[in-house]
Amino acid sequence: MxxxxxxxxxxxxxxxxxxxxxxxxxxxxxxxxxxxxxxxxxxxxxxxxxxxxxxxxxxxxxxxxxxxxxxxxxxxxxxxxxxxxxxxxxxxxxxxxxxxxxxxxxxxxxxxxxxxxxxxSGRVTDARLQICDLVMDLSTAEVTRDARPIALQPATRRLLEVLMRAAPALVPRERLEEVLWGDDPPDRDLLRSQMHVLRRAIDAPFASKLLHTVPRVGYRLAATATPDDRENE
Known part of the structure; x- marks a missing residue:
């Protein structure tokens, strides 16, 4: 937090x-x-x-x-x-x-x-975060979508938790960088690589996409996209 x-x-x-x-x-x-x-x-x-x-x-x-x-x-x-x-x-x-x-x-x-x-957070019940069919059990750190288990590394799981707590609001890039690197983010755009890994895990195997990008601004989890969102950046 x-x-x-x-x-x-x-x-x-x-x-x-x-x-x-x-x-x-x-x-x-x-x-x-x-x-x-x-x-x-x-x-x-x-x-x-x-x-x-x-x-x-x-x-x-x-x-x-x-x-x-x-x-x-x-x-x-x-x-x-x-x-x-x-x-x-x-x-x-x-x-x-x-x-x-x-x-x-x-x-x-x-x-x-x-x-x-x-x-x-209205999305938290019985130590769970849920956006559509994407569920994170906070007590066990297990993540599922459509009841299928999703394996995430600790850093990627931290990003997902922040996004799920904020959903459907936009989370600025700076906030996500702080989650991973505190006040000393790397010079290279490693956040984009981490978000690519997260997108492959929670969206790629499924027909509907939950993770959306507002280029150069941030990311959001939502069932539907807005005109500013991109799904593959």
Missing amino acids: KLLIVEDNRALVANLFAYFEARGHILDAAPDGATGLRLASDNHYDAIVLDWTLPRMDGVQVLQELRRSVRKDVPVLMLTAKGEIADKIEALRIGADDYLVKPFDLAELEARLLAQIRRA
């Missing part, structure tokens, strides 16, 4: 990066509310971890703006030292999906974020 951490405590941010990056997640960080809101507006994130007390714009203001005009659907988990029931109710009332009081366990934070991401 790709996370945005909006938190002004540098030591805590360093701990979050060390834990989540070691487990294969991608993180961005903002030291204040205004920067966090800008990053949330300019980028796609699977979830946002938002501190309550922040410089320039506090967490409540950031959350209200997110829900009003920027990312209405992104899961937001608030981190705070405020532990009173009234504070929790207020956070949930203004649009937080979850609430965790400092200090907290990193494994619990990860589990809560993954649960919120699953709930945010």
